[in-house]
Amino acid sequence: MAETQTNGVEVLETREWLDSLDYVLSQGGPERAGRLLQQLSLHARRAAGVNLPFTATTPYQNTIASRQQPPFPGSQEMERRIKSLVRWNALAMVVRANKIESGIGGHISTFASAATLYEVAFNHFLQAQTESGDRDLVYFQGHAAPGMYARAYLEGRIPKEKLQNFRRELKEGGGLSSYPHPWLMPDFWEFPTVSMGLGPIQAIYQARFIRYLENRGLKKATGGRVWAFMGDGEMDEPESLGSITLASRERLDNLIFVVNCNLQRLDGPVRGNGKIIQELEAIFRGAGWNVIKVIWGSDWDNLIINDRDGILVKRMGEITDGQYQKYFVESGAYFRHNLFGSDPRLLKMVEHLSDEQLSRMRLGGHDPIKVHAAFKAATEHKGAPTVVLAKTIKGYGLGEAGEGKNITHQQKKLNEDELRVFRSRFGIPIADQELHDAPFHRPADDSPEILYMQERRQRLGGYLPERKVRSKPIAPVSESHFEEFHKGTDGREVSTTMVFVRLLGKLLRDPEIGKLIVPIIPDEARTFGMEALFRQVGIYSSVGQLYEPVDMDTLLYYKEAKDGQILEEGITEAGSICSFIAAGTAYANHGINTIPFFIYYSMFGFQRIGDLIWAAADMRTRGFLIGGTAGRTTLAGEGLQHQDGHSHLLALPVPNLLAYDPAFAYEIGVIIQDGIKRMYVDQESIFYYLTVTNEPLAMPAMPEGKDVREGILKGLYRFRASTKKDSKLRAQLFGSGTIMYEVLKAQQILEEKYGVAADVWSVTSYKQLYRDGNDCDRWNMLHPGGTPRVPFVTQTLKEAPGVLVAASDYMKVLPESIAQWLPRPLVALGTDGFGRSESRASLRDFFEVDAKHIVLATLTALLRDKQIKLEVLQKAVNDLGINPEKANPANT
Numbered sequence: 086m087a088e089t090q091t092n093g094v095e096v097l098e099t100r101e102w103l104d105s106l107d108y109v110l111s112q113g114g115p116e117r118a119g120r121l122l123q124q125l126s127l128h129a130r131r132a133a134g135v136n137l138p139f140t141a142t143t144p145y146q147n148t149i150a151s152r153q154q155p156p157f158p159g160s161q162e163m164e165r166r167i168k169s170l171v172r173w174n175a176l177a178m179v180v181r182a183n184k185i186e187s188g189i190g191g192h193i194s195t196f197a198s199a200a201t202l203y204e205v206a207f208n209h210f211l212q213a214q215t216e217s218g219d220r221d222l223v224y225f226q227g228h229a230a231p232g233m234y235a236r237a238y239l240e241g242r243i244p245k246e247k248l249q250n251f252r253r254e255l256k257e258g259g260g261l262s263s264y265p266h267p268w269l270m271p272d273f274w275e276f277p278t279v280s281m282g283l284g285p286i287q288a289i290y291q292a293r294f295i296r297y298l299e300n301r302g303l304k305k306a307t308g309g310r311v312w313a314f315m316g317d318g319e320m321d322e323p324e325s326l327g328s329i330t331l332a333s334r335e336r337l338d339n340l341i342f343v344v345n346c347n348l349q350r351l352d353g354p355v356r357g358n359g360k361i362i363q364e365l366e367a368i369f370r371g372a373g374w375n376v377i378k379v380i381w382g383s384d385w386d387n388l389i390i391n392d393r394d395g396i397l398v399k400r401m402g403e404i405t406d407g408q409y410q411k412y413f414v415e416s417g418a419y420f421r422h423n424l425f426g427s428d429p430r431l432l433k434m435v436e437h438l439s440d441e442q443l444s445r446m447r448l449g450g451h452d453p454i455k456v457h458a459a460f461k462a463a464t465e466h467k468g469a470p471t472v473v474l475a476k477t478i479k480g481y482g483l484g485e486a487g488e489g490k491n492i493t494h495q496q497k498k499l500n501e502d503e504l505r506v507f508r509s510r511f512g513i514p515i516a517d518q519e520l521h522d523a524p525f526h527r528p529a530d531d532s533p534e535i536l537y538m539q540e541r542r543q544r545l546g547g548y549l550p551e552r553k554v555r556s557k558p559i560a561p562v563s564e565s566h567f568e569e570f571h572k573g574t575d576g577r578e579v580s581t582t583m584v585f586v587r588l589l590g591k592l593l594r595d596p597e598i599g600k601l602i603v604p605i606i607p608d609e610a611r612t613f614g615m616e617a618l619f620r621q622v623g624i625y626s627s628v629g630q631l632y633e634p635v636d637m638d639t640l641l642y643y644k645e646a647k648d649g650q651i652l653e654e655g656i657t658e659a660g661s662i663c664s665f666i667a668a669g670t671a672y673a674n675h676g677i678n679t680i681p682f683f684i685y686y687s688m689f690g691f692q693r694i695g696d697l698i699w700a701a702a703d704m705r706t707r708g709f710l711i712g713g714t715a716g717r718t719t720l721a722g723e724g725l726q727h728q729d730g731h732s733h734l735l736a737l738p739v740p741n742l743l744a745y746d747p748a749f750a751y752e753i754g755v756i757i758q759d760g761i762k763r764m765y766v767d768q769e770s771i772f773y774y775l776t777v778t779n780e781p782l783a784m785p786a787m788p789e790g791k792d793v794r795e796g797i798l799k800g801l802y803r804f805r806a807s808t809k810k811d812s813k814l815r816a817q818l819f820g821s822g823t824i825m826y827e828v829l830k831a832q833q834i835l836e837e838k839y840g841v842a843a844d845v846w847s848v849t850s851y852k853q854l855y856r857d858g859n860d861c862d863r864w865n866m867l868h869p870g871g872t873p874r875v876p877f878v879t880q881t882l883k884e885a886p887g888v889l890v891a892a893s894d895y896m897k898v899l900p901e902s903i904a905q906w907l908p909r910p911l912v913a914l915g916t917d918g919f920g921r922s923e924s925r926a927s928l929r930d931f932f933e934v935d936a937k938h939i940v941l942a943t944l945t946a947l948l949r950d951k952q953i954k955l956e957v958l959q960k961a962v963n964d965l966g967i968n969p970e971k972a973n974p975a976n977t
């Protein structure tokens with residue numbers, strides 16, 4: 086190709102075609118030119134079978150040509166000065182923090198590269214309140230947080246004392262959290278983003294949820310947008326890109342991604358041997374997004390306009406990102422030689438520029454005019470989401486201290502010389518002799534800079550970020566929904582999943598809260614017997630139903646509707662939890678108390694999307710996570726990858742999550758009733774995890790007694806006392822979930838065959854008991870000599886005689902977590918080990934959690950206490966049909 090182009094005729098021919106195209110462009114504009122090119126390519130294909138090579142990318146240049154740029158609607162000089170102040174304070178915050186406490190960390194170079202992107206957004210685009218009353222929701226890149234704090238300081242929203250305590254949250258008077266954490270700064274941050282990839286995917290589902298609220302008539306205004314700022318390295322996280330087609334499919338033109346392409350991540354280049362901007366362009370274009378590349382700054386405009394034969398843009402496209410990074414740290418002479426030196430024509434193009442000038446040619450992401458043009462186009466684009474790919478330099482402005490260098494991400498300490506260089510480059514009025522302390526600098530309230538930035542924010546409706554709870558508490562929910570479950574099923578066998586679905590159906594019909602319920606399902610509704618809801622409330626679809634469903638003539642057909650209530654997410658637990666988060670935080674973000682119920686295969690919850698659940702906790706999300714098909718032996722047949730015997734352990738670490746493993750219908754009723762009250766009436770920032778199972782069982786009536794309800798919620802109550810109170814041999818058996826039914830069988834065997842009187846306790850939540858036990862111990866430790874607090878479990882069991890045995894469908898360590906607060910040693914049975922494809926009975930035998938093993942464990946404990954003879958136990962092993970030589974399921 087290169088040789089043939091030098092051929093004279095071809096050069097001439099090319100020139101003529103280009104001239105013609107220029108004429109069309111000047112007469113008809115870019116759209117006309119685009120249509121013509123399409124016709125040309127069609128013609129070539131039809132007439133002569135010319136196949137244009139597939140290309141998902143456009144040339145390595147700005148999407149918006151310089152002549153298409155709108156005028157800059159503000160004072161560039163003023164904005165540059167404000168930006169410099171933000172830069173300085175962001176840097177000073179990190180440098181100071183590390184001076185005072187070496188190793189406290191923080192990031193300088195990320196915000197340094199992104200400052201123009203943020204400042205243009207803050208001064209011109211990010212709406213704290215739109216005319217329609219909506220506002221923009223902004224996902225700030227987590228480790229750019231110092232920039233947001235620095236700006237808030239200049240705006241007068243964060244006092245200097247707090248800035249001093251960046252990353253020192255436990256200091257007197259409080260500090261600032263390292264990254265965006267709504268849990269820690271509930272009036273400031275809205276979205277935790279720093280676990281990379283979680284911001285982008287959450288932003289997509291947030292933008293979709295806004296449409297859902299609008300289509301369902303829960304929210305009126307439109308006009309607010311969702312902005313998500315992210316790093317180019319971050320795009321390698323599967324969550325960043327995994328849901329981008331949802332955004333285009335749903336035509337989310339209320340969504341804007343801004344990817345700061347500084348070509349670097351933590352260790353080195355994102356794509357040293359490739360080009361991240363081109364790669365991302367191909368991916369997003371392929372997915373149907375509007376892609377705006379901001380690569381070159383205004384300094385390049387003339388070179389690009391004069392690049393008639395496209396040799397410059399071609400050459401730019403050849404250079405790898407690793408090499409571009411090298412240019413950032415090298416001299417202008419090196420740049421000239423390496424990039425332009427490949428072709429005498431290129432050298433000629435830049436002969437009028439000195440090396441110094443060449444080295445200062447700005448990139449697009451550092452040029453407010455280019456960034457403004459991109460954001461404006463993004464906000465005006467209709468019918469698809471937009472991604473802005475902005476090229477920048479990591480550590481911009483740090484010079485020798487790290488600009489463009491591989492170490493820059495970790496740079497936290499600047500010496501006095503380096504501070505001086507930065508100070509001078511950005512014109513911060515701080516004297517040399519004061520520099521050693523890296524002091525903060527804020528001009529007076531009535532200085533032109535502060536007035537300008539305040540005026541800009543006022544125009545855009547106020548400050549950002551700012552978190553506020555915008556909803557009012559709901560009225561208490563009618564008791565009547567829950568009463569049915571107190572009665573039991575009169576011997577009819579139902580699973581706890583069916584119980585839950587029935588309760589959900591009732592709540593959906595409630596005149597007050599019915600519309601607020603958001604059922605979220607990752608393609609498992611039929612597994613959970615929820616298909617009746619398809620028809621009852623419909624499946625949400627932004628376009629309604631454009632086809633005649635195959636099961637139209639059945640009662641429970643697959644009904645999609647614009648105001649459908651179910652979020653049928655398809656097979657994406659990550660996407661579903663993002664919907665859960667969006668719905669569960671709408672009380673704050675949108676002032677709407679939506680109540681999400683996310684129903685999923687329990688195995689694919691905490692261990693698959695645990696980090697998003699952690700983010701949900703940080704964000705003060707409210708709602709119910711429902712782990713269906715739960716339990717290692719309750720889910721028959723499915724085997725190792727499906728059978729969950731540990732999600733309750735994985736639920737332990739989440740501080741504001743309540744986790745329950747209910748056995749009976751009325752327990753589910755009590756827990757959900759209390760959950761709605763605590764979260765939506767009392768407005769507590771907690772959420773719930775409930776496991777439900779698919780084993781049909783007869784549901785008993787709720788026992789009498791005022792302490793039952795309290796026990797269910799606190800984690801433990803006596804379900805059935807032994808009738809043989811005068812028996813010498815006593816036991817207390819703890820059961821949870823469906824294993825409760827094995828415990829009840831064991832109670833009977835123990836009484837009938839071994840003369841052991843056993844009480845059965847339902848443990849609905851080991852987590853609740855564990856937390857309460859720890860809380861009491863801690864208080865007692867800190868208050869020696871005070872009246873000791875007694876944990877609920879200790880108090881409840883204080884008069885319960887005999888040996889203690891627990892069995893659940895989860896690992897043994899779960900009951901063992903409360904052993905220290907029990908009056909006597911505990912024998913725990915559980916399902917440690919890999920699951921198997923088998924029937925429930927075989928699985929319970931294999932994992933040793935069936936009735937016979939519970940009996941054996943009880944007798945073993947009685948022998949330990951010298952209450953029965955060895956022969957009784959030996960005979961029992963035989964009578965119960967237990968094979969003592971069977972392999973240990975924990976390690977087979």
Ligand SMILES: Cc1ncc(C[n+]2csc(CCOP(=O)(O)OP(=O)(O)O)c2C)c(N)n1
Pocket residue numbers: 194195228279280281282315316317318319320345347349350351355479494
């Ligand atoms: C899931 C996750 N893994 C690792 C990290 C640690 N980490 C923080 S920033 C960073 C590099 C970020 O690079 P990039 O996304 O390109 O952002 P930049 O700072 O260059 O803007 C890494 C690895 C993290 N925060 N989250």
Ligand SMILES: [Mg+2]
Pocket residue numbers: 316317318345346347348349350355479
């Ligand atoms: Mg980067």
